[in-house]
Amino acid sequence: MKVNYVAEGPADGEVVVLSGSIGSNLSMWAPQVAPLTEAGYRVVRYDQRGHGRTPVPPAPCSLAELGGDVAELLDDLDVRRAHVVGLSLGGMTAMWLGINRPERLRSLVLCCTSAMLGGPETWAQRAELARSKGMTAVADASIGRWFTAGWLAANPEAAREYHHMTAATPAEGYAACCAAIGGMDLVADLPRIAAPTLVISGADDPATPPEGHGKVIADAVPGARLAIVEQAAHLGNVEQPKQFTDLIVEHLESAR
Numbered sequence: 222m223k224v225n226y227v228a229e230g231p232a233d234g235e236v237v238v239l240s241g242s243i244g245s246n247l248s249m250w251a252p253q254v255a256p257l258t259e260a261g262y263r264v265v266r267y268d269q270r271g272h273g274r275t276p277v278p279p280a281p282c283s284l285a286e287l288g289g290d291v292a293e294l295l296d297d298l299d300v301r302r303a304h305v306v307g308l309s310l311g312g313m314t315a316m317w318l319g320i321n322r323p324e325r326l327r328s329l330v331l332c333c334t335s336a337m338l339g340g341p342e343t344w345a346q347r348a349e350l351a352r353s354k355g356m357t358a359v360a361d362a363s364i365g366r367w368f369t370a371g372w373l374a375a376n377p378e379a380a381r382e383y384h385h386m387t388a389a390t391p392a393e394g395y396a397a398c399c400a401a402i403g404g405m406d407l408v409a410d411l412p413r414i415a416a417p418t419l420v421i422s423g424a425d426d427p428a429t430p431p432e433g434h435g436k437v438i439a440d441a442v443p444g445a446r447l448a449i450v451e452q453a454a455h456l457g458n459v460e461q462p463k464q465f466t467d468l469i470v471e472h473l474e475s476a477r
């Protein structure tokens with residue numbers, strides 16, 4: 222599927238693809254754009270299937286389809302190899318690429334993500350919530366996983382914007398991506414990832430806590446490093462933008 226994307230930064234810079242979480246759109250990466258483009262990278266952020274301005278797929282989708290969308294985007298941009306930075310569902314998409322399309326990668330940064338998250342029943346229930354109660358109900362539940370209580374209290378306007386981001390996501394688009402997460406189990410394939418890999422976890426992330434998720438990935442991917450960022454819940458790149466961005470830039474530079 223052709224995804225909606227925005228490309229910024231020097232046309233001759235190494236390409237960094239930013240792949241987002243379920244219930245988000247490409248604006249979730251706003252804190253990273255200026256630092257990455259100023260560091261000389263061509264930043265390509267996109268909306269996952271059924272999110273933002275990317276069309277809603279006709280049926281539940283798979284991680285292979287989400288990963289295939291990135292490969293197709295790289296083809297369309299005439300980019301052979303890119304750094305891929307993904308958060309949550311975006312990190313799962315990035316791992317799929319690392320396992321199945323290694324020739325397209327320069328490096329991986331896997332933020333607040335998991336190689337196996339809950340299983341089919343959990344995500345079928347989430348899809349059912351989206352369909353039966355609507356996306357405002359999904360946003361009401363997600364916002365407390367995305368950000369710590371302290372950040373929400375200190376940033377009420379931004380909190381409303383992120384709540385709106387999820388509430389405005391089409392229910393069928395969200396449900397389609399729930400199926401991709403429910404059908405995912407990448408654990409056994411992690412040792413096949415050869416790209417230089419940085420894993421970043423939020424110390425306060427209730428959705429993908431470092432212990433059962435980021436650490437599992439970093440332990441299994443050859444040569445991977447784990448960084449745990451304090452005072453960050455699930456959307457750690459927003460809650461602790463400087464720490465996340467500094468870690469990302471440092472990793473991209475080390476992979477040059």
Ligand SMILES: O=C(O)CC1=CCC(=O)O1
Nearest residue numbers: 242243309310363366428
């Ligand atoms: O449950 C959430 O909202 C957190 C999450 C899990 C996968 C993802 O992309 O976001």
